[in-house]
Amino acid sequence: MNFDEFINTLSDTNIALDSITDFQKVIKNVSKLELKLNQLNYLIGKKNLKEAIKEIFEENPKSFEILNILVAIRNSNIKVIDKNGKINKLSDYFQSPEQIYEYIKETGLEEIFKNKNIKNLVDYVFGIEVGLDSNSRKNRYGKIMSKMVENLLIQNKIKYKKEVPSNSLKEIKNLGRDIKKFDFLIKTNKKTYLIEINFYNVGGSKLNEITRSYIEISRKLKSYKNYEFVWITDGKGWLRAKNKIQEAFEYIEKIYNLNTLSKFIQLLKMEL
Secondary structure (H helix, E strand, O other): OOHHHHHHOOOOOOOOHHHOOOHHHHHHHHHHHHHHHHHHHHHOOOOOHHHHHHHHHHHOHHHHHHHHHHHOOOOOOOEEEOOOOOEEEHHHHHOOHHHHHHHHHHHOHHHHHHOOOOOOHHHHHHHHHHHHHHHHHHHHHHHHHHHHHHHHHHHOOOOOEEEEEHHHOOOOOOOOOOOOEEEEEEEOOOOEEEEEEEEOOOOOHHHHHHHHHHHHHHHHHOOOOOEEEEEEEEOHHHHHHHHHHHHHHHHOOEEEOOOOHHHHHHHHHHHO
16 A cells, blocks of 8 residues: 555545434433433522422432533543542532532532523433534544445455454464454455454544554564454544554555555455
């Protein structure tokens, strides 16, 4: 593969409009919380929040277990520092009306509730879930990329295996104890290709880490003449890590993006 061809043909994106937000996931997440959110709606507009909190707590204390999502945090076990410098888990605040009021006050939710800046907590959390889903978008880039590659393999009638764990490759002894899953395995009459696939829209330390990891895997696999590592990656994020991907070209013979992938497809068809 030619590095200049690779870097000059990187794709701007691989995501379509229907992949931007997973609304079915959002709806599912909100539906799990809907009953408790509706109970907490009672707090909206109340001037005496302490009393309103106490009333709900006496009726159903579990309603407050989801307060973390109101500040866009999924994990209620994360640790925070209170106004006195003490470290607590978020969930520690949900154990009594007094602690709940402190949480609502200190997070700023008190004024939001009193001033009715929120009209309905179900709708509010729906918006939060849409925002949180954007954090999953990076993972979707990779999944979409894998699906695009898979579709090409199917179109060209190339057989493959998906999510192949390294410990299932009995011949290979030097990949370490940690089990790694290769995105695809393709076996031809000439050799077995172990393939990793990803897509990066932005740069960052992740690209440096993944490059070092794949160079090491490729180096180890070269000890086995019947195996070869293949890296299919794309995205303009590589323009910010150009030196790292260029370094990878020195050690990994087969690196492709979506625009150059046809060369690998043709090679596979020749070896079948």
